[in-house]
Amino acid sequence: MILEKNQIAAAEAASGKSETQLMELAGKRCADTLLHEYPENDSFLILCGSGNNGGDGFVIARHCLAAKRQVAIILMMNDIRTPAAIEARQKLPESCLIYGYEEMSEAQFQTMAQRYDVIVDCIFGFNFHAPLPDFLRDAFRWINQQRLSVVSIDLNSGLEADHSLGDPDALHSELTLALGALKPVHLFSREHQKLDRLIPISLGFSEPETSRWIQMDALQVTRLLPRLFDNDYKNSTGRLTIIAGSPWMAGAAQFNLEAAQAMGCGMIRAVVDPQIYPILQAACPHVVFHPSTQSEADFLALLSQSDAMALGSGCDHLENLDALLETVLKNSSVPVILDAAALRSLARHPEWLNQPQGEIILTPHVGEFSALCGRSVEEIQADRIRCAEEYAVSHSVTLVLKGADTLIVSPQGLRCVNKTGNPSLAKAGSGDLLTGLIAALAARGLNSMDAACCGVWLHGKAADKAIEKNALYTIHHKEILAGLDAFLMDHQKELWR
Structure with a gap:
């Protein structure tokens, strides 16, 4: 309590x-x-x-x-x-x-x-x-x-x-x-x-x-996770589109895609820079790829086939990022998860948040949040709860303010502080895995607050599972995903009907 x-x-x-x-x-x-x-x-x-x-x-x-x-x-x-x-x-x-x-x-x-x-x-x-x-x-x-x-x-x-x-x-x-x-x-x-x-x-x-406080634990998470049924097929277990990666940052897209698959998303499409397509196709053969240079009409058609969309991980060198983000926010009626470069683009164009038809999840660390809300890092750190709540409520977004104790706030002012995880997550690419997990859960039907809370909790729990078999120093994305698999295996009977 x-x-x-x-x-x-x-x-x-x-x-x-x-x-x-x-x-x-x-x-x-x-x-x-x-x-x-x-x-x-x-x-x-x-x-x-x-x-x-x-x-x-x-x-x-x-x-x-x-x-x-x-x-x-x-x-x-x-x-x-x-x-x-x-x-x-x-x-x-x-x-x-x-x-x-x-x-x-x-x-x-x-x-x-x-x-x-x-x-x-x-x-x-x-x-x-x-x-x-x-x-x-x-x-x-x-x-x-x-x-x-x-x-x-x-x-x-x-x-x-x-x-x-x-x-x-x-x-x-x-x-x-x-x-x-x-x-x-x-x-x-x-x-x-x-x-x-x-x-x-x-x-x-x-x-x-x-x-106003939500407490997450293994029981609560397994209650919220979508069940799998014997008659499920790829389009019934979540259709997710991910816009990620750019030249020199293909790994961010790969981490998004692998995490989304690990979370059980059935149909994953990725919009990527043509230069990194060969790398990602080899790493993620389960994904259907589309070029980031496609026409707006083709892109809107792709949006219409999605249950959720994620944008921003590793997109720092994606030339048409701003145009893609504006199109997504103006036209998407499904949950949209924004990370990294998309957050920096949004900080330059805050008026775009007035356009969305669907739910929005933002996943900034404190530096990115400083740019979004116009407050200094020191002011945010001194009162994370107030700063996060004011922004989430006034902009009608679900905010995932990442940190050692990640704070999630809903558009209605509900709050959750995550208590899973360990320092093995303090590595580049960790946030890309988190974005993939949250996006997959949103695509599979969880509302934005539940998707964010479950995704953050599972991300940390996977790291906690990983340190049972690996050293903190050596853990990276493969060990984190193996930790997620270990947790889901522990609860497989509850998740399969």
Whole structure:
């Protein structure tokens, strides 16, 4: 379950529990988890803020003391501001050691932090807004540099609940305990590199009636994937046209085509530069090829025989790319997937997005998205969710913003963050495989959001399967497609009727 800040507040109100009761429940369950995860560690230093996150820390301290662990608290702020936190502090036994951060020297703080086995971060909760206060920044930087053992409660202090990032000096934790539900920022752990492991702590919240967040897993993907039936034939399992490749970039087209075939697309046509046709014909004999120099009438006839179309991978040197893209967007009533050079062409001609009759899927990395939306890379990275949602909704497209934690947003503002994949995908050609997978799924009948979410998830899952038998360094497209085959083999009975 993924909840944003306003949904957390609503869930707390609907729980029927007071702030004090929720704090006692959260603190007890966090303490139990800490004691289970760190059975050999005898001492905990708890850094408490002034709000309810600090109150959680007081409850944790009380239960750890009851378990005969050595505990000390450092109050990182001068005052405690919420009634529930004040009450939680009053329940601490007199034997609990409590220090004030602002009364300590830098050397005293550092000596104390190094003396304890585990630091428990209860400073800022989900209401935090960057930047960090200046008086805490040096302490946060020092803790991060020392790579001390840190457990963050709910959020790593310095991260923002509803955003993909937060302050660059946010605390790094080896474990974060997410209270009640995951928050959006938890989904971007590979982007912000601030948390190593995440454990959800249930507080009994109910699922919201509506959510803007989609979570993909193997069960969800296999439910969405098109089934194969005994009476299927090539035109019933997806007719896909791909415009890809150009002189010096034939490989991008090959990766598109091989991925589309691996995803079960029955009829694949490719529009390619005549110079690279011999290479691709030899590599992909299952594909029907057409020259990129064909007349507009012939091209429109080809469009009419397609269930989806992909355009742009490796097309940087395709002379008539702009003309082809404009024709596609003006005339296609089927889903169109745009990648690479087509995105750069679209950035030069944003008015073409006002013409489409069918669904559009865009697959930019952050640099390409910067050109599309007119924002700097830094601004996008600071708030990927808002930037992606504003663009997808205002332009009525499904946006696949690629990255370590790829974000997919629908024209209606639905969101999905992909959690499959590994660094073996950080190679040229990886995105071309992804475009082929998404395009094939769209051709086989999935709507644009489902095609994008499934394609991205399968792309990452194939890489995860690949590293079971191959080294990260050596994996390329053949191993990725073999990984996809391995996953589909695991679920073959569910996909064949």
